[in-house]
Amino acid sequence: MPRYALLVNSEKCVGCFACLVACQQQNQLPPEQALIRFEDREKGKFPNVSYRIIPLQCQHCSDAPCVPVCPTSASHKDNTGVTLIDDEKCMGCRRCMAVCPYNARVYRPEEGIVAACNLCLSLVAAGQEPACVATCLTKARLFGDLDNPQGDFARLLAKAAPLRPDFGTKPTVLYI
Amino acid sequence: MAAKPFSRRTFLKAAGVTLAAATGDIFAFNDWLAKAKAAEVSKIPSICGTCSAWCGMWIYVKNGRIWKATGQKQHPASKGKLCARGHAGIMWAYNKDRITHPMKRMGDNWFEPISWDDAYSEIAAKLQKVLTDYGPQTVFYSQNAKPTSRYYMQRFMHAIGAPTIHSHHSICSTARDVANKWTTGAMATADMANAKCILFLGRSYADGISPSATANLADARERGTKVIIVDPRYSSSCILGDQWVPIRPGTDLALLLAMAHVLLEENLYDPDFIEQYTVGFDEFKKTMLSYTPEWAAGITDIPAETIRTIARDLGKNRPASCIEQGYKAPNGANYVNGTQTFRMMICINALLGNYGKNGGMKFPLNPKLGELDPKQYPVPPKPKVPRCDGVGIKGEYPLCQTSQGIPHLMPKKAMEGKAKAGFIYSFNPARNSPDPKLMVDGYKKLELLVVCDIQWSETAMAASYVLPECSFVEREDLPTGIAGGKPAVTMRCQAIDRIHSQTKPFEEIVTGLAGKMGLQKYFDFSREEVATAMLKPLKLTTEDLRQKGTIVLDGKAKELSFATESGKVELYCKAFADNGYDAVPVWQPPLANAGKNSFVLIHGKQGIMSHTATANIPGLLQIAKNYNLERIWINPAKAKRLGIKDGELVEVSSPYTSKQVRVKVTERVHPDAAFLPAGYGNLSPWLKTGYGFGINPNDFCPHRVEAISGHAMMMEVVVTIRKVGE
Numbered sequence: 001m002p003r004y005a006l007l008v009n010s011e012k013c014v015g016c017f018a019c020l021v022a023c024q025q026q027n028q029l030p031p032e033q034a035l036i037r038f039e040d041r042e043k044g045k046f047p048n049v050s051y052r053i054i055p056l057q058c059q060h061c062s063d064a065p066c067v068p069v070c071p072t073s074a075s076h077k078d079n080t081g082v083t084l085i086d087d088e089k090c091m092g093c094r095r096c097m098a099v100c101p102y103n104a105r106v107y108r109p110e111e112g113i114v115a116a117c118n119l120c121l122s123l124v125a126a127g128q129e130p131a132c133v134a135t136c137l138t139k140a141r142l143f144g145d146l147d148n149p150q151g152d153f154a155r156l157l158a159k160a161a162p163l164r165p166d167f168g169t170k171p172t173v174l175y176i
Numbered sequence: 177m178a179a180k181p182f183s184r185r186t187f188l189k190a191a192g193v194t195l196a197a198a199t200g201d202i203f204a205f206n207d208w209l210a211k212a213k214a215a216e217v218s219k220i221p222s223i224c225g226t227c228s229a230w231c232g233m234w235i236y237v238k239n240g241r242i243w244k245a246t247g248q249k250q251h252p253a254s255k256g257k258l259c260a261r262g263h264a265g266i267m268w269a270y271n272k273d274r275i276t277h278p279m280k281r282m283g284d285n286w287f288e289p290i291s292w293d294d295a296y297s298e299i300a301a302k303l304q305k306v307l308t309d310y311g312p313q314t315v316f317y318s319q320n321a322k323p324t325s326r327y328y329m330q331r332f333m334h335a336i337g338a339p340t341i342h343s344h345h346s347i348c349s350t351a352r353d354v355a356n357k358w359t360t361g362a363m364a365t366a367d368m369a370n371a372k373c374i375l376f377l378g379r380s381y382a383d384g385i386s387p388s389a390t391a392n393l394a395d396a397r398e399r400g401t402k403v404i405i406v407d408p409r410y411s412s413s414c415i416l417g418d419q420w421v422p423i424r425p426g427t428d429l430a431l432l433l434a435m436a437h438v439l440l441e442e443n444l445y446d447p448d449f450i451e452q453y454t455v456g457f458d459e460f461k462k463t464m465l466s467y468t469p470e471w472a473a474g475i476t477d478i479p480a481e482t483i484r485t486i487a488r489d490l491g492k493n494r495p496a497s498c499i500e501q502g503y504k505a506p507n508g509a510n511y512v513n514g515t516q517t518f519r520m521m522i523c524i525n526a527l528l529g530n531y532g533k534n535g536g537m538k539f540p541l542n543p544k545l546g547e548l549d550p551k552q553y554p555v556p557p558k559p560k561v562p563r564c565d566g567v568g569i570k571g572e573y574p575l576c577q578t579s580q581g582i583p584h585l586m587p588k589k590a591m592e593g594k595a596k597a598g599f600i601y602s603f604n605p606a607r608n609s610p611d612p613k614l615m616v617d618g619y620k621k622l623e624l625l626v627v628c629d630i631q632w633s634e635t636a637m638a639a640s641y642v643l644p645e646c647s648f649v650e651r652e653d654l655p656t657g658i659a660g661g662k663p664a665v666t667m668r669c670q671a672i673d674r675i676h677s678q679t680k681p682f683e684e685i686v687t688g689l690a691g692k693m694g695l696q697k698y699f700d701f702s703r704e705e706v707a708t709a710m711l712k713p714l715k716l717t718t719e720d721l722r723q724k725g726t727i728v729l730d731g732k733a734k735e736l737s738f739a740t741e742s743g744k745v746e747l748y749c750k751a752f753a754d755n756g757y758d759a760v761p762v763w764q765p766p767l768a769n770a771g772k773n774s775f776v777l778i779h780g781k782q783g784i785m786s787h788t789a790t791a792n793i794p795g796l797l798q799i800a801k802n803y804n805l806e807r808i809w810i811n812p813a814k815a816k817r818l819g820i821k822d823g824e825l826v827e828v829s830s831p832y833t834s835k836q837v838r839v840k841v842t843e844r845v846h847p848d849a850a851f852l853p854a855g856y857g858n859l860s861p862w863l864k865t866g867y868g869f870g871i872n873p874n875d876f877c878p879h880r881v882e883a884i885s886g887h888a889m890m891m892e893v894v895v896t897i898r899k900v901g902e
Contacts, residue, residue: 047421
């Protein structure tokens with residue numbers, strides 16, 4: 001089985017929000033609910049300034065805190081390493097949201113369920129890239145298989161690391 | 177806005193038990209749900225109508241409703257990608273603020289529905305009266321030009337003998353376009369894929385997005401291209417650049433004059449190119465002598481040594497180096513010195529000898545489209561009366577282009593009694609030009625103003641008749657050629673059925689009105705016939721484009737030539753001299769200068785907004801709200817002096833108005849500049865989504881017309897900012 005991963009090159013993210021909206025459309029979410037969010041960091045003093053934008057979403061942790069706390073086993077890891085939520089089983093208790101250190105899950109009040117990035121596995125199954133990767137203008141997002149890395153994904157994989165290794169959840173969304 | 181998916185769980189919880197009990201047939205519902213989920217998805221090629229980059233897109237339709245969009249890979253602007261506006265813009269069709277019926281204005285914010293037939297009849301009668309009483313020189317048409325509207329409305333205007341046709345550029349890029357016309361004959365664009373060093377002045381590919389340009393900028397760094405960005409604020413593009421050079425607002429011309437000085441003084445220019453392809457080098461060189469980097473440093477606030485380094489970076493990498501062509505930035509419609517700023521950008525590119533060279537400036541190739549046989553389909557004669565905006569007229573705006581004109585001048589002409597009737601299509605000058613009150617007051621002085629749009633824009637609110645077009649996903653348009661390294665042709669196709677039965681595509685509206693004006697003979701064809709004729713020389717059919725969306729054509733680079741009066745790059749421009757303008761650019765200070773406690777109010781796009789039209793798209797406005805994107809940026813040093821902290825509510829004041837907004841205190845802006853995003857502040861109460869959110873730079877700026885190209889000088893205004901108690 002492949003082990004899917006996402007590389008996020010924060011040196012190239014310009015914060016254009018294209019990924020956020022493409023994700024909402026792919027998943028048919030209303031404007032108020034987004035599975036991708038952004039943080040930014042400004043450093044230095046005028047005129048010597050640097051600025052970085054960090055896009056965040058489900059980090060698909062190998063030791064995902066959301067999985068063991070789920071009372072109905074709705075939150076689970078699939079065999080490609082992706083963290084998924086089974087809509088049929090989710091009862092909207094939101095324990096997973098409380099334990100997610102990346103604040104990467106959203107509650108959908110009108111559905112009574114929790115939602116998070118699923119790496120667009122339906123698109124991946126059809127041989128396409130996740131919606132956020134496909135539309136990223138600057139190639140700040142790269143999708144690939146950790147066991148069989150190819151192209152830019154392979155080249156940058158060596159440089160990539162979890163955003164917050166101190167959380168100890170072993171994410172498969174890795175940052176440069 | 178994304179469709180709210182049917183809430184299966186809630187439904188089951190509420191009704192499932194009773195249903196099952198009553199009929200024992202809950203599985204039928206599950207069957208239906210499975211069918212709905214598995215519904216066939218169709219993919220239709222379209223052209224994004226959310227901004228003017230016009231990206232090729234595929235629209236995915238499921239159960240007759242739009243699901244999502246992706247970028248067309250072969251379209252030169254999208255190259256397989258779409259920005260947030262593109263993704264969200266396809267849902268415009270479902271917006272609750274659409275104009276759904278032809279409307280007639282009865283009073284302030286008071287419109288009554290009218291039938292199409294009555295609207296045509298009343299408009300035709302009023303237009304006829306204006307033509308009889310005042311003549312065709314008092315009728316104008318302002319548009320954000322699109323293939324179908326340009327074709328049909330030019331015919332209509334010529335048929336009534338009226339020459340005044342505008343694009344939107346006097347509040348966008350006329351200074352750039354006029355400078356290019358008179359200096360190189362046409363606009364060349366930067367060959368970023370091959371440049372070793374490229375200088376951007378203000379323009380931000382990552383804020384005013386065309387996806388392929390943003391992608392090119394990101395790739396440039398990986399290739400090792402040196403990217404220098406001069407801008408009063410650290411734009412989103414600076415994330416991708418090597419060097420941010422903050423500049424005092426409105427002083428790019430001084431920087432350019434000093435750069436030319438360095439290139440000439442240090443022999444970093446191309447003497448062969450100058451000899452073969454330019455006129456006026458001696459006068460040009462003489463003029464540049466006095467503009468030392470030390471002189472420019474005092475004006476621009478850029479250290480003299482930095483100016484020298486930038487000039488050397490370009491000079492040493494020539495000809496694979498260039499100054500990017502710009503757009504509204506740095507000065508397309510911003511400051512009094514706009515036209516000469518662009519003249520200087522072009523002159524420096526000429527010094528670098530980069531025209532036609534890899535990594536330099538290249539003239540794009542245009543596909544040659546066909547037209548209807550004029551023998552079978554009569555073409556109305558060109559109007560003989562003068563334009564009412566003074567464009568092309570000696571003593572008024574002789575050098576401004578008739579293809580663009582000065583749309584924002586029309587309300588003033590209406591007040592002077594020189595404009596009497598107007599048509600405006602898919603364009604919102606009442607909100608997107610300085611001094612919105614003057615714009616609306618002027619438009620209301622007209623005897624007839626017909627606005628065609630999809631939503632209740634501020635301009636529509638000033639109209640005597642509002643005619644609703646169907647949105648871009650609900651219509652097919654004429655094909656359009658795309659200029660580029662390789663030319664291409666594309667066509668928007670209809671993705672979904674018309675949602676509101678009383679909306680119409682523009683060609684039907686113009687043809688309907690022409691019928692009532694007795695001008696049917698000029699419109700005796702279908703759009704399909706025009707499209708077929710356009711595609712014939714390319715040996716393509718409309719069906720080809722309905723299948724493929726965009727088709728890239730072969731094109732061979734032409735030998736380098738310049739379509740100016742001299743046939744060369746005019747470092748010294750005789751046409752400028754003949755009309756009393758400086759033939760070689762000289763320093764001209766901006767009108768607005770920041771003081772110790774005041775700011776020049778600058779503005780710009782954001783990746784999620786195109787002017788104020790997109791603020792009414794719920795998917796985009798929600799992002800602006802979540803991330804506080806409407807805030808005004810000021811530098812911390814000045815904020816501290818004014819006692820203002822990040823996130824506080826402030827009052828921004830110019831001599832023309834005072835408005836309140838929250839502040840973003842950031843090191844990423846020059847202390848002399850206050851940056852206000854240009855996409856907010858909807859004034860039309862019927863744009864219910866965007867109304868009341870944020871403020872707009874145009875409110876603070878007076879109505880003005882720059883002397884050479886006729887632009888609106890939209891950043892020539894000083895504001896003060898003070899904290900207000902909450």
